[in-house]
Structure formats: structure tokens, C-alpha cells
Amino acid sequence: MDFSGLSSAEQAHVNKLVEKRQFQGFLTMYGKLVEKCFNTCCNDFTSKSLSSKEEQCVNNCAEKFMKHSERVSARFAEMNAEVMSGQKNVSG
Amino acid sequence: MASLFGGGGGSSNSGGLNQERLEMALTEMDTVTDLFNRMVSSCQNKCIARYAEGDLSKGETVCIDRCVAKYHEVYGKVGDKLKVRGEQQQR
Numbered sequence: 632m633d634f635s636g637l638s639s640a641e642q643a644h645v646n647k648l649v650e651k652r653q654f655q656g657f658l659t660m661y662g663k664l665v666e667k668c669f670n671t672c673c674n675d676f677t678s679k680s681l682s683s684k685e686e687q688c689v690n691n692c693a694e695k696f697m698k699h700s701e702r703v704s705a706r707f708a709e710m711n712a713e714v715m716s717g718q719k720n721v722s723g
Numbered sequence: 724m725a726s727l728f729g730g731g732g733g734s735s736n737s738g739g740l741n742q743e744r745l746e747m748a749l750t751e752m753d754t755v756t757d758l759f760n761r762m763v764s765s766c767q768n769k770c771i772a773r774y775a776e777g778d779l780s781k782g783e784t785v786c787i788d789r790c791v792a793k794y795h796e797v798y799g800k801v802g803d804k805l806k807v808r809g810e811q812q813q814r
Contacts (some may be wrong), residue, residue, distance in 0.1 A: 648749060656756055663764070671774055694777035696767065699787060702779065703763050706791040 668692035758798070766790035 637645065672688035673681070681689065770786035771779075779787070 645745065648745075649752070652749070652752060652756075656760075660760070667767070668774075688774050691774040691777040695771060695774060695779060698777075698779050699767055699771060699783075700763050702784065702787050703766055703791055704759070706788055707759055707762065707795075710791065710795050 664693065664696055667696070762791060762794045765794060 668689050671692055672685050675682065675685070766787055769790055770783050
């Protein structure tokens with residue numbers, strides 16, 4: 632998105648909107664990740680606290696998710712760059 | 724998909740904060756974010772079965788790369804279908 636040419640006040644306004652979106656996105660991701668890790672790791676309800684095994688699973692789950700997400704992000708960016716350069720070649 | 728990334732529309736003219744342009748850009752951002760999130764979620768479901776360790780295994784890594792490429796391809800194919808249908812309905 633190209634917002635160059637806007638005044639600094641306008642830039643700040645745009646940044647605020649983008650930040651808000653990103654924060655919302657983070658919270659949604661957080662909620663979904665908790666759901667995923669809970670459903671994957673917690674199957675025993677004979678105790679009210681996490682067992683050491685469950686805790687380990689939750690740690691692994693969260694860590695693995697972040698690595699997974701980073702990898703998808705990198706591939707996704709490559710793919711978009713490819714599509715963009717392809718478009719440029721066609722039009723230019 | 725590239726039209727979503729400012730390919731279409733005048734990204735060169737920027738006479739102040741055009742509300743319409745801003746809304747378009749935010750919608751675009753939401754769309755891309757949504758696509759990304761769905762991709763992450765789908766590929767996680769397809770490729771990651773165990774949480775016995777915090778690192779991605781070699782197999783999982785390869786699966787993720789292929790999954791993203793495939794997801795992207797499906798995105799294109801479905802888009803093509805919708806486009807054809809849309810063109811037919813316009814006539």
C-alpha cells in the first residue's frame with residue numbers, strides 16, 4: 632500500500648488505523664492458538680492444573696506454531712513478490 | 724491477486740487523504756490478512772500432527788512449503804472459476 636504523498640498528520644492517522652487492525656489480529660490469533668493448543672494437549676481432567684506433560688505440550692505447541700507461522704509468512708511473501716513481478720512484466 | 728496489492732487504481736496520485744482510497748487499502752489489508760490466517764490454519768492442520776517437540780521437523784517443513792504453494796494455486800483456480808462465472812452473469 633502506497634501512502635506516500637500524505638501529510639504527516641494523515642500518515643499518523645493511517646498508522647493508527649493499521650496498528651488497531653494489527654492489534655485486533657493479534658488478539659484473534661492468540662485466542663485461536665489457545666484453542667488449538669488446549670484441544671491438542673489437554674485431554675485429562677482428573678486434575679485442575681496442567682500436568683507436566685500437558686505443560687510441555689502447550690509450550691511445544693505455541694513454539695511450533697510461531698515457527699510454522701513464520702515459515703508460511705516467508706513463503707507467502709515470496710509468492711506475492713512473484714505474482715507482482717509477473718504483473719509488472721505483463722503490463723510493462 | 725496482484726490487483727489486491729495496489730496494482731489496480733491510481734496509487735501514484737495521492738492528493739491528500741482520500742477516504743475512499745483509505746477504505747480500499749484497509750479492505751485490501753484485511754483480505755490479505757484473512758487469506759494469510761486461513762493459510763496458516765489450514766497448513767497447520769494438514770502438516771503438523773504432533774507436539775512432542777517445539778521445532779518443525781524436516782518433513783513438516785517440506786509439507787508447509789508445499790502446502791503454501793498449493794493453497795496459492797487453489798486460490799488462483801477458484802478465482803478463475805469465479806471470474807468466468809462473474810463475466811457470464813454480466814452479459
